[in-house]
Amino acid sequence: MLAGEKTPFEMLLVKLFAIVPAVALAAAVPLAWGWGLGWADVGLAVFFYTFTSLGVTVGFHRYxxxxxxxxxxxxxxxxxxxxxxxxxxQIIGWVADHRRHHAYADREGDPHSPWLYGTSAGALAKGFWHAHMGWMFRRELTNAARFAPDLLGDPDIQRVNRWFPVLTAVTLLAPAVLGGLITWSWWGALTAFFWAGLVRVAALHHVTWSVNSICHMIGDRPFEARDKSANFWPLAILSMGESWHNSHHADPTCARHGVRRGQIDVSARLIRIFEQLGWATDVRWPRPERLARKLRDATVRAAE
Known part of the structure; x- marks a missing residue:
């Protein structure tokens, strides 16, 4: 299941990626009061948040x-x-971790279950921290040869995997360049780097991590699943539909997670556009009979 340990350098990167953007987010509120934030910053932050979030939800996750x-x-x-x-x-590690999560969801072997330490108040508080971000500080690496052999054998994915440091630089510097060009000032570049770079990354991190933590602790569970996954509607828009987590765990290969009426799923709408353009094929849309069976089983079990 595991494949060695993270190197000290990899551990340092994990800490930097987790902590530095979070510190930037904590500083964002006082910074916003009265100065340092303009419409260019807001527009760039929303654009890059949506752009990179969909890269994770549609690309890394559903595809x-x-x-x-x-x-x-x-x-x-x-x-x-x-x-x-x-x-x-990196993409291969991300996919391997998530496939392992589904293989052992909320059981021994799940890399980020909030139920790891028990069900008491103290255990759940500790479990929440572990599921939200604490698990990333552990040294164990998921065995990619076991959980992502298809990606290890794909030259294009291997190439993108190696490009991760370059793409990290791009995602932080591109907002600064655009902010400077839009405002034609160094100050505009600096504020865009802060808001559309650091703060945007931190916000997206915590929304993604909340799917690991909150969506395995509280919410609605209309469908039968082998774990404690739950639908948590307040995160539906920010997570691009990922917080319909019980629906996802009930049918993991389905392209749409918000399968019930009124459940917003931006990621599924983008996949539909890709399908209409002919870029995506063999899309696994929800099947009414499967949903009905899962819903019926959950209802019966809840009544028992």
């Missing part, structure tokens, strides 16, 4: 991890690069 659709080569590479710009780690 490369679960095979919810097939993509042509150009789209495959583009999704891999865009997801890498979310600064959530």
């Amino acid at each position: 490369l991890t679960h095979g919810a659709f097939k993509a042509n080569r150009a789209l495959r590479i583009a999704l891999a690069m865009t997801g890498s710009m979310a600064m959530q780690g």
Whole structure:
């Protein structure tokens, strides 16, 4: 299941990626009061948040991890690069971790279950921290040869995997360059770097981590699943539909997570556009009979 340990350098990178953006986010509120934030910063932050978030949700997660659709080569590479710009780690490691999560969800072997330490208040507080971000500070590496052999054998994905440091630089510096050009000032470049670079990355990190932590602790569980995954509607828009987590765990390869009426799923809408353009094929959309069976089983079990 595991494959060695992270090197000291890899551990340092994990800490920097987790802590530095979070510190920037904590500083954002006082900085916003009265100066240092303009419409250019807001627009760039929203754009890069949406752009990189969809790279993770559509590319890393629904496509490369679960095979919810097939993509042509150009789209495959583009999704891999865009997801890498979310600064959530190299693509092969990300996919291996997530496949391992599904294989052992909320059981021994799950890399980030909040139920690892028990069900008491103290255990759940410790479990929440572990599931949210603490698990990344552990030295164990998921065995990619076991959980992501398809990606290890893909030259395009291997290339993007090696490009991670470059794509990290791009995702932080591109907002600064655009901010400087839009405002034609060094100050505009600096504020764009802060808001659309550091703060945007931190916000996206915590939304993604909340799916690991909150969406395995509280929320609605309308469908039968083998774990404690739950739908948590307040995160639906920010997570691009990922917080319909119980629906996802009930049918992991489905391209749409928000399967019920009124459940917003931006990622699924983007996949639909890719399908209409002919870039994505064999999309695994929800099947009414499967949803009905999962829902019926959950209802019966809740009544028992």
